[in-house]
Amino acid sequence: MKQFITAAVFTYPHEIAILKHILQDAGLQFYFENETMLTVVPMYAHALGGIKLKVHPNDLDTVNRILTAFDKDNNLKIV
Template identity: 40%
Template sequence: MKDYKCLATFTYHHEYFVLKLKFEEAAIRHYFQNETLVGLLPLSSFAFGGIRLMVHPLDFKKAKEIIDSLNDKSSHLRIV
């Protein structure tokens, strides 16, 4: 997991829920750093730098395409 790269940062769990499902559906290797910690102490998100989406380097391009498609104005599943 040391080779994983940060693709995005979120403050709260609800901001990336749809994205997490899309990544699991596409079999993209990823994890959310600080997810459990922020879940236990929600107001600590800023102190820990938020919840970081860490993606395997070989899946990085595909993951970026999914994020871009969800941020497209025509998408009804936009992420925050």
Template identity: 50%
Template sequence: MKGFKTIAIFNYSHEIVVIKHILDQEEIHYFFENEYIVSIDPLASFAYGGIQLKVHPNDFQQVQEILDNLNTKLSIV
């Protein structure tokens, strides 16, 4: 996945579930660096720099819009 850039960082594996679903629906190529090690040892998240969402530069703007929409529209009561 050479050339992919980090667009967001998450601390826990449960935070990426919704984003994975949306990116899969939009057929955007992505990967989460450190996803598996953090799911095995959640306390290691900070040591590894969190779970990094990496996308291709061509999809960067589209993914940024998706993340912005999630941040403004998603509210947990």
């Protein structure tokens, strides 16, 4: 996991709920850094730098396409 890079940063756990399922369905390698901590103590969001979507470099282009499509072509928006 050391080679994983940050593709996006979110402030609150509810922002990643649907995105997590979309990424899993696509079969991508990813994880959300700080997800558990910010679920327990949401006020630490800014101190920890938010919830970071970490992806394998080989999957970065696909993840960026998914994020763009999710943000523009869907009634469910990333806040």
